[in-house]
Amino acid sequence: MQASKRNLSICFATAIVAIAIAFPDRLPAQTDAAAPTRAGSSAAQVSVQVERVNPSDLGLAPSFQLAIYESLLQELNKTKRFHQVLREGDRRASEIPNLLILETTIVKYTPGSETRRAVTTISGATKLTVRSQLVTADGKVVLDRTVNGNVRFFGSNLRATHNLAKNIAKAIKKSPCSLPEQPS
Amino acid sequence: MNGFCVTASPRRDHFSGRGLIRAWALLFCCCTYALAQSATHPVNANVPFSVPVTHLLGLENTKNNCNGTLSIQDSALLFQQRGKPGAKIEIASVRDVFVGGESKQVGGLPMKLGKAAAPYGGGRVVSLFAHKKYDTLTVEYADGDGGIHGIVFQLKKGEGERVWQELVGRGVSAVVLEKQPTKATVEVTHASK
Numbered sequence: 001m002q003a004s005k006r007n008l009s010i011c012f013a014t015a016i017v018a019i020a021i022a023f024p025d026r027l028p029a030q031t032d033a034a035a036p037t038r039a040g041s042s043a044a045q046v047s048v049q050v051e052r053v054n055p056s057d058l059g060l061a062p063s064f065q066l067a068i069y070e071s072l073l074q075e076l077n078k079t080k081r082f083h084q085v086l087r088e089g090d091r092r093a094s095e096i097p098n099l100l101i102l103e104t105t106i107v108k109y110t111p112g113s114e115t116r117r118a119v120t121t122i123s124g125a126t127k128l129t130v131r132s133q134l135v136t137a138d139g140k141v142v143l144d145r146t147v148n149g150n151v152r153f154f155g156s157n158l159r160a161t162h163n164l165a166k167n168i169a170k171a172i173k174k175s176p177c178s179l180p181e182q183p184s
Numbered sequence: 185m186n187g188f189c190v191t192a193s194p195r196r197d198h199f200s201g202r203g204l205i206r207a208w209a210l211l212f213c214c215c216t217y218a219l220a221q222s223a224t225h226p227v228n229a230n231v232p233f234s235v236p237v238t239h240l241l242g243l244e245n246t247k248n249n250c251n252g253t254l255s256i257q258d259s260a261l262l263f264q265q266r267g268k269p270g271a272k273i274e275i276a277s278v279r280d281v282f283v284g285g286e287s288k289q290v291g292g293l294p295m296k297l298g299k300a301a302a303p304y305g306g307g308r309v310v311s312l313f314a315h316k317k318y319d320t321l322t323v324e325y326a327d328g329d330g331g332i333h334g335i336v337f338q339l340k341k342g343e344g345e346r347v348w349q350e351l352v353g354r355g356v357s358a359v360v361l362e363k364q365p366t367k368a369t370v371e372v373t374h375a376s377k
Contacts, residue, residue: 052332062282063322066334070242087331118289118299118311154296156288158240158336 046098047084048076048134054105067158068104068130071165076102079173100142103133104168107146112157125152126160132168145171232257233350235343237321239263242335243271254321254337256350261323263337273325279332281351282322283344290316319344 050072053065076085086093093099108129116124127150134143149164151157234255241248243263252265264270291314299307321337321344339347
């Protein structure tokens, strides 16, 4: 009995080794394909188009608005959550299926000062609060989060935009933002 | 006395004749200088314009916070790092240009460490004076597919306006150019729900 079990396990091991030798480039690809199934099979095929930041008349400087936009594009690319990350106005967007649109609206903005931070430590922080929404092409909201980005101690005011974009990307990465099922 | 009369009379002649001409010439020069100061000098499109800048973010294949030269050559805006290939943007693709102002602490990390090590809060006093105002130049442009890009440059104070003027002078008038006030940010908290 024990000998047959041993033979069986040897057979299995040999078969696995043979498969590994016969298809050396197949196994890594299989593990890659298996990863999206864990996170949701449609997530890998979803692309995102990042819209420019809506300043909501809060006096956010254009340099900050564009810095948030550019940092968001960078950070979303880093997450590898989306098949493609497109910019606002990109004409290719109309051809891409399963496209989500990322809308960012400034909710609260406290302009800070690097000098005040350096002198007082406790005041002069630059604070940004935004509402990030992932919306489908037909207007359905897939994800709605309020995210903060601050600079409290060290760094320039513009660093708040980088921190904010990082936090938004983190929030999107954590959430299961798959497309809603289409009625057939 | 005689000598005085002899010397005095030609002086009087000098003031009434040549002196008057000199006075007029001086007045003319002053007026010309004043006009030159107030009027914006015309931009010669053939002369290449360049200014040292720090690229804060936005340019593809270029590191953030790197120094280089921003120049306007023919119909393109060119950012060039020393010994590296430059990044080029066609002026025709530029949609908006914004000039803003910020202030930052100077000295970098060594200064920061020095200030932290200074006893009795001496570092804070240093921070009070060790800051520098600078201009930010934000350029918004569209790529070949229509995708919007944004680039932020840091320039010496006053240089932002110069670049802006150069862009206007080189026929960017068709493009909407907005100038943001260069005043430092105001401590106001806005909130809307």
